[in-house]
Amino acid sequence: MYSLIRMPSIEAVNLTKKYGxxxxxxxxxxxxxxxxxxxxLGPNGSGKTTTLKMFTDLILPSSGQALxxxxxxHTNKKAALASVGTLIETPEIxxxxxxxxxxxxxxxxxxxxxxxxxxxxEEVVAEVRMNEWIDKxxxxxxxxxxxxxxxxxxxxxxxxxxxxDEPTTGLDPRGMSEIRDIIKTLKGKNRxxxxxxxxxxxxxxxxxxxxxxxxxxxxxxxxLSNVTAKFAGANIVEVELLQPVEALVLGEVxxxxxxxxGVERLSDKAFRIRFSGxxxxxxxILVGLMKMGMTVTSYRPASSxxxxxxxxxxxxxx
Amino acid sequence: MIKMEQNNSQNTVxxxxxxxxITAKYTLMDYLRSRRFYILLSIxxxxxxxxxxxxxxxxxxxxxxxxxxxxxKNPSLPFYTVWWGQTATFIVILSGIFFGxxxxxxxxxxxxxxxxxxxxxRRSSIYFGKWLSAFAAASVILGVFxxxxxxxxxxYFGAQGFPFEMVESILFCWLYLAAVLGLTFLFSALxxxxxxxxxxxxxxxxxxxxIVQLFVSFLAHVEPWFILTYGAGxxxxxxxxxxPSGIGGISMFTPSIAEGLGIMAAYxxxxxxxxLLLFERKEFT
Numbered sequence: 001m002y003s004l005i006r007m008p009s010i011e012a013v014n015l016t017k018k019y020g021x022x023x024x025x026x027x028x029x030x031x032x033x034x035x036x037x038x039x040x041l042g043p044n045g046s047g048k049t050t051t052l053k054m055f056t057d058l059i060l061p062s063s064g065q066a067l068x069x070x071x072x073x074h075t076n077k078k079a080a081l082a083s084v085g086t087l088i089e090t091p092e093i094x095x096x097x098x099x100x101x102x103x104x105x106x107x108x109x110x111x112x113x114x115x116x117x118x119x120x121x122e123e124v125v126a127e128v129r130m131n132e133w134i135d136k137x138x139x140x141x142x143x144x145x146x147x148x149x150x151x152x153x154x155x156x157x158x159x160x161x162x163x164x165d166e167p168t169t170g171l172d173p174r175g176m177s178e179i180r181d182i183i184k185t186l187k188g189k190n191r192x193x194x195x196x197x198x199x200x201x202x203x204x205x206x207x208x209x210x211x212x213x214x215x216x217x218x219x220x221x222x223x224l225s226n227v228t229a230k231f232a233g234a235n236i237v238e239v240e241l242l243q244p245v246e247a248l249v250l251g252e253v254x255x256x257x258x259x260x261x262g263v264e265r266l267s268d269k270a271f272r273i274r275f276s277g278x279x280x281x282x283x284x285i286l287v288g289l290m291k292m293g294m295t296v297t298s299y300r301p302a303s304s305x306x307x308x309x310x311x312x313x314x315x316x317x318x
Numbered sequence: 319m320i321k322m323e324q325n326n327s328q329n330t331v332x333x334x335x336x337x338x339x340i341t342a343k344y345t346l347m348d349y350l351r352s353r354r355f356y357i358l359l360s361i362x363x364x365x366x367x368x369x370x371x372x373x374x375x376x377x378x379x380x381x382x383x384x385x386x387x388x389x390x391k392n393p394s395l396p397f398y399t400v401w402w403g404q405t406a407t408f409i410v411i412l413s414g415i416f417f418g419x420x421x422x423x424x425x426x427x428x429x430x431x432x433x434x435x436x437x438x439x440r441r442s443s444i445y446f447g448k449w450l451s452a453f454a455a456a457s458v459i460l461g462v463f464x465x466x467x468x469x470x471x472x473x474y475f476g477a478q479g480f481p482f483e484m485v486e487s488i489l490f491c492w493l494y495l496a497a498v499l500g501l502t503f504l505f506s507a508l509x510x511x512x513x514x515x516x517x518x519x520x521x522x523x524x525x526x527x528x529i530v531q532l533f534v535s536f537l538a539h540v541e542p543w544f545i546l547t548y549g550a551g552x553x554x555x556x557x558x559x560x561x562p563s564g565i566g567g568i569s570m571f572t573p574s575i576a577e578g579l580g581i582m583a584a585y586x587x588x589x590x591x592x593x594l595l596l597f598e599r600k601e602f603t
Contacts (some may be wrong), residue, residue, distance in 0.1 A: 004574050010478060019603075028522060038349070053601075053602060054501060055437035056435070057436060057441070057603035058431075058432070059601040059602060059603060060599070077438065077439075077440060078331050078334075078438040078439065078440065079331075080438075081436065081437060081438040082329075082331050082438045084436075084438075086436040086437075088432055088436055089429065090429070090432075091428040091430070091431075091432035091433035092428050092432070092433065093346040093430065093433050094344070094345070095348075096347070096348050096351035096352060097344065097345055097347065097348055099346065101344065102344075102433070104342075105340065105343075105344040106433075106434075106437060108332070108340045109332070109337055109341070109434075109437050109438070109439050110329060110331060110438060111329040111330045111331045111332050112329050113329070116480055130420075150433065153433065155566060157329060163436075164548065166571055249484055255521055
């Protein structure tokens with residue numbers, strides 16, 4: 001069924017949160033509209049979670065407004081969050097309830113029709129691979145299992161907007177990969193996804209745009225490609241060899257290959273190459289090294305472009 | 319405006335009243351499965367069994383002989399006064415501590431609030447839903463004790479001996495439960511720590527109210543109309559004037575029925591309003 005409905009949006013208007021003399025979020029102005037995935041990045045204590053909490057009524061702003069689909073979360077919470085799925089920090093569920101009961105509770109609160117509630121709960125539980133545990137009490141679950149149920153809760157009402165605070169926290173590698181796949185699938189279903197994360201590779205993999213915040217202030221908001229083009233510098237690969245390599249040979253690497261800006265020896269059998277250019281340049285350097293007779297056992301990027309950009313923009317961790 | 323696949327997020331969010339009842343249903347489910355519910359039920363059953371055994375075996379005079387303080391119109395009044403009047407208020411206080419002591423603080427400390435609050439539901443709906451479920455869970459406990467009391471009363475005095483005053487006392491007891499839960503929810507909303515909230519509530523009901531009542535009435539000769547436990551004195555007093563007001567039975571003043579009802583209703587309304595206000599303003603930091 002198709003209908004004309006408003007483009008999902010989230011907007012911070014002069015959003016500020018102060019704790020005494022400490023300003024956690026300072027005059028944040030950010031408008032995101034459309035169906036896409038935005039990575040919200042920043043160091044610890046930069047104000048990411050505080051911002052997300054102001055968008056979900058977990059904390060009150062000192063001033064300014066948090067709007068979802070044009071509705072102020074703090075003056076009309078029920079309307080603002082009606083089409084929003086949230087996962088903030090690692091929520092706990094009442095321990096004696098089962099996932100089926102806890103999710104049915106949220107489904108009822110959100111007004112899912114009685115006839116579709118049970119089916120929808122089973123669907124989202126299956127989506128997070130927790131089918132076998134649907135009727136077991138949550139009190140016995142691990143942190144990762146609870147996180148999966150909370151992700152299921154966020155997806156329950158098939159929301160237009162998803163606000164996720166480090167959604168893969170507490171999950172094992174397979175769980176992280178599955179959640180990333182879910183987010184990628186949701187992107188294809190016309191959703192606006194705003195997620196904070198410390199895992200830059202994750203953001204690079206699933207997000208279309210990034211917003212960076214530092215000391216409570218927005219540092220930048222742009223598409224991922226623009227950010228990496230503007231701020232990422234030369235690429236770095238780390239090379240490991242089977243046999244030790246002579247310093248002289250390493251000097252040769254710098255002069256023989258075009259695009260190589262520097263070579264740094266890490267040990268007898270390992271060195272780092274700094275180069276400009278994309279994946280083609282990276283591949284041709286590898287071919288060249290092998291032509292020089294080196295037996296390469298490992299060849300991997302030392303940092304991603306997004307990481308490079310992040311490190312240039314965010315100068316301190318606190 | 320764009321053309322999009324319509325999704326289920328177009329669901330109509332229920333009214334706040336409906337959300338209160340939904341929240342109450344699921345939090346009651348949690349209460350009724352909790353260890354603390356079974357502990358309190360066990361305590362209540364033990365009290366009931368001990369009283370039943372002692373009264374059945376020893377037939378203490380205080381349960382069966384009308385004193386000069388008692389209304390002579392119904393011979394069963396001493397029984398109900400001693401059995402119910404002295405114990406029911408204690409069970410109400412225990413229920414308040416068990417079910418209300420950390421009802422709101424646990425949403426912060428245990429992080430269950432992160433699961434419920436970021437949904438299209440007012441905080442007041444969560445607060446009242448939790449309050450209703452605590453009231454219902456405590457009512458089960460109080461109901462069990464009421465049934466044991468009435469069962470024993472009917473055994474000794476028959477249905478004809480059941481005093482109307484006992485119905486009044488039971489209703490007063492439930493109003494007292496509402497007031498106690500109002501106050502425990504207020505303390506629970508005040509503190510973020512579960513243990514602090516429970517401890518303060520327990521100390522207040524088991525010691526502070528009685529001590530203040532003692533000092534105010536005996537030393538200052540002022541009627542302690544502002545103390546909840548003083549108002550709850552009508553639960554025993556309505557059965558006969560055997561029980562002085564206050565848990566410890568230490569007062570030179572006795573509340574009238576109207577005063578007692580007024581004190582309990584005021585505590586319920588004021589503490590519930592203040593507790594809700596605190597919960598509305600409290601932040602999940």
